[in-house]
Amino acid sequence: MKISKVDVILFCTQCNEDTDHEVIYFDSEIESLTCIECGKTTGLNHSELLSQYKHDWLTRIISKPHRMTEEMRKNLYDFIKNLPARMITKPKRVYNEVEDIKKIEKD
């Protein structure tokens, strides 16, 4: 799951002019569009982002054994070679994801 941000110029109905808007994507799904000038946000309520993340996390846990099996089938050597590093860095990657979401909610 990836959270990304892009900028786009759109007409803000609050400012009544073209303004820069910050767009947040959750993977390739648009979550929200926010006018940088006035803060008007269109789209999903940010406070739901964390609950969506929890739901997504559960799906990932359930599908983990299957995904790991597929990786082993595709390339066993690479899988074994990368496994230790992945196990060590996993907690940090999860922490970073949660921090990103919390930061967005705070904004």
Added chain:
Amino acid sequence: MIKKHVSVIILAAGQGKRMMAKSNKQFFKIEDKPILAYTIQCFLEHAYIDDIILVINQNEEEIVKNEVLNKYFKKNNFKIAYGGKERYNSVYNGLKVLDENTDYVLIHDGARPLVNKEEISIVVDTLRERKACVVGVPVKNTYKLINEFKEIEYTPPREKLYSVMTPQAFHRDLIVKAYQIGIDECAHVTDDAMMVELFTDEKVLIVDGSYENIKITIPDDILTMKRIIEGRTRYKK
């Protein structure tokens, strides 16, 4: 029926006033695909269309080529023209690079990515009988004409009002003539039909389009577009 050569000019130069290459809404992605790519695809897939001219911002040529044309339309050829200060300058630049065989010209906003096949068909078919036509839909709200003090002067009858969109379609000779005559005195002109109305004697016909043919302007339009695409995918014939 004699086959006519149909060219489309897609206006994708964006706004000149606040331009940062990455911020042009034409490159904004929905379902991982830029809005401009949706627009181009509609015309590319239509049997009536012979060639496409893209009018782009000169500063965005690399982005257009790398993120749209080479990525989604590698096997196709497009003519490129550069946008001008105002919309009518951009159209004029597009008209200047028309194929010599072009009989009919369609002019379309790049920020209208949801034009459908039927709308393209109807404007081209109409040009077999008429020299100018545009797609539009009956308005749903009431509109008022105001004076300089914002006092209402007149309420036009709603049944006589249409909201006009693109594509706007013309016989080549007519639209080229209109622009040649009017290019130096058209600061108040807001669409191509108006050029024909003001600078030729030809009447422009309105043909019924689709309410889904929205122009991406405000943030809500992006969410609307997303929902329309999802609906079209789900109910694909």
